[in-house]
Each structure stands twice: as C-alpha cells, then as structure tokens.
Amino acid sequence: MSRTVYVNGVYMPEEEAKVSIFDRGFLFADGVYEVTSVLGGKLVDFHGHARRLERSLGELDMPAPVTVEELLDIHRELIVRNEVTEGMIYLQITRGAPADRDFVFPDPEATPPTLVLFTQSKALIESPAAEKGLSVISIDDIRWGRRDIKTVQLLYPSMCKMMAKKAGADDAWMVEDGFVTEGTSNNAYIVKGGKIITRSLGTEILHGITRAAVLKFAREAQMEVEERPFTLEEAKQADEAFITSASTFVMPVVSVDGVSLGDGTPGPVARRLRELYIDESVKAAI
Incomplete structure (x- = not known):
C-alpha cells in the first residue's frame, strides 16, 4: 500500500510527491532533518527533536516553515494516515527552490523553505x-x-x-x-x-x-x-x-x-x- 507523505502543506501519495530540481537541498545539501521514533502509535521525545530542529535552523539562518504545534499535528496526522504503530517519521527542511542555482542564499521572503515528512514502519523494540x-x-x-x-x-x-x-x-x-x-x-x-x-x-x-x-x-x-x-x-x-x-x-x-x-x-x-x-x-x- 502506498504511503501518504507530506510536502509543503499537502498530504499526498508518495508516488505523486515532487520537489523542484532547483531545491537547495538537492543542489547544495542546504537543509536539516530530524527522525522521531514512534512506539505504540505515539511519538518519542518529539519536543526534544523540535528543539534541536529549531537550533539547527537558527545556526544556518534558515526560517522555520511551520510552528512546533503545527509540526506536531503533521506528525500525528501521518501516523494516523499510514497506520504506524512502530517506526519512524523523517522530517526535512531545506532553504527552498529559487528560480535558478546560485551559491548566494535566496531571499527567504521570495523563496519559502521546503518541508517534507514521511513515515517508515519498522520494528524497533524487538531487535x-x-x-x-x-x-x-x-x-x-x-x-x-x-x-x-x-x-x-x-x-x-x-x-x-x-x-x-x-x-x-x-x-x-x-x-x-x-x-x-x-x-x-x-x-x-x-x-x-x-x-x-x-x-x-x-x-x-x-x-x-x-x-x-x-x-x-x-x-x-x-x-x-x-x-x-x-x-x-x-x-x-x-x-x-x-x-x-x-x-x-x-x-x-x-x-x-x-x-x-x-x-x-x-x-x-x-x-x-x-x-x-x-x-x-x-x-x-x-
């Protein structure tokens, strides 16, 4: 069964998920990520991961595309939609996709960050x-x-x-x-x-x-x-x-x-x- 993933505000089948070839995560590895574990359909230490995400974004002078509360809602929605009881949720934020490739950071007002999340079901406790x-x-x-x-x-x-x-x-x-x-x-x-x-x-x-x-x-x-x-x-x-x-x-x-x-x-x-x-x-x- 196809997973539901999240890309820039939209939940969609993984087969339909796309980001631009000009996305700076693709061209420059200009992005950060977090992986949060899921046990019993619930998130493990979500707020710890959220704090570290905020720190990583701050160190790279990259804006956060959503609030922590919105991020929590997205995580929970993906757990429900994909029926994840045990596994992980991967989150990635990049500096976005400007009109062309350039070493200079794009204006964040004109180029919003790219936000992607997806789930991975996996046995974590029994290993x-x-x-x-x-x-x-x-x-x-x-x-x-x-x-x-x-x-x-x-x-x-x-x-x-x-x-x-x-x-x-x-x-x-x-x-x-x-x-x-x-x-x-x-x-x-x-x-x-x-x-x-x-x-x-x-x-x-x-x-x-x-x-x-x-x-x-x-x-x-x-x-x-x-x-x-x-x-x-x-x-x-x-x-x-x-x-x-x-x-x-x-x-x-x-x-x-x-x-x-x-x-x-x-x-x-x-x-x-x-x-x-x-x-x-x-x-x-x-």
Whole structure:
C-alpha cells in the first residue's frame, strides 16, 4: 500500500510527491532533518527533536516553515494516515527552490523553505541486533567542523557504513586525532569498570536526543557517567560499548576493529540501559 507523505502543506501519495530540481537541498545539501521514533502509535521525545530542529535552523539562518504545534499535528496526522504503530517519521527542511542555482542564499521572503515528512514502519523494540550486538570498525573522521548541526550532508557517513559492510562489520566509529567522535548515525559510548564514558558535547558531534535521555536515565539509576573524549585504544580495552540513536535506541557493540569486548556478547550496562530507555519512552510518548 502506498504511503501518504507530506510536502509543503499537502498530504499526498508518495508516488505523486515532487520537489523542484532547483531545491537547495538537492543542489547544495542546504537543509536539516530530524527522525522521531514512534512506539505504540505515539511519538518519542518529539519536543526534544523540535528543539534541536529549531537550533539547527537558527545556526544556518534558515526560517522555520511551520510552528512546533503545527509540526506536531503533521506528525500525528501521518501516523494516523499510514497506520504506524512502530517506526519512524523523517522530517526535512531545506532553504527552498529559487528560480535558478546560485551559491548566494535566496531571499527567504521570495523563496519559502521546503518541508517534507514521511513515515517508515519498522520494528524497533524487538531487535535481533540488540541480542547479538554490533561490530564496528574505525574510520578517519574527515567531515566538516559543524557536526552539531543536523544537516543532510550525509555522504561521508554513508560511505563509512559501506566501508564497514565491505569489511564484514555492522558500522563504523569515526576517529579524529586518536579520539572517537561518533558513529556514522549514532553517538558512541564505552563502559569501563561500570563507568559509562561518552564524548562531551561540542561542535565535533551531534547533540543526540536519545543520548540526552539515556544519560538522564543512567544517572537516575545511579550509574556513573563521565563525559569526555575517549581514544580508540580505550575503546578496544573497554568492558563493553554501545551506541544510541532515535532508530536503534541503545544498541550494544561487541567488537571494535576485530577486538572483542568483554566476553564478546552484549554487556549488562547496555542491556539495562536499553530496557530503561524503552520502558521510559513508552510511558512518556505523546
């Protein structure tokens, strides 16, 4: 069955959805995006994603095409129209489609932003990968310096995922000056002596919405958390590791560059955090 998608104020079948060839998202990757999870037909941490979206737009001097309240209504309408009980909603805003290609930003009064949303139904809670754990390889981080802005400039992370697949791994962790920054589409963590270690916020990594929630739940559960950069060598010597993202929640990592962590199976900290995150998210979803 065809999905209903949203394009610039109109709900339509996905086959009919179109944007201009002059759209700056297509020509310049001049756009931002968010992915919000759906559990039980409700949105997980919608307002956290909305706040980060506002920040990304502000950093790029890009106007918001709708209010947060209107955005919430659109998300909910798409859930209903597509009968989504579990999965994700993808949202993208670009600087719009001026009359022609130009490096100079168009006048926002004359060129409104492009707003697109669509749903993806997917099992998120029941995950074979969470039971098995992921293997990751390390890749040099050569992305631009503003990784805290959630832009659609995702070519290099996509290439890194393909490098990982070619190496027989599940994903990649990016490394800069010997320190792990983040995964291709997720935040990275290690556990040593029961302590959760993850890179502190800055322009080097995305300010993960799931990251914020997981660290909050960890501290409430009396787990020790240290926010600082960790090296690739520390990762290889960790007791366990994991990643977080809106689409994977908390996902254990069991090997780094072929080095098994702990006994090579998902560790107790990652397992407990995944349980906590799912339980709390289901209760708080709107």
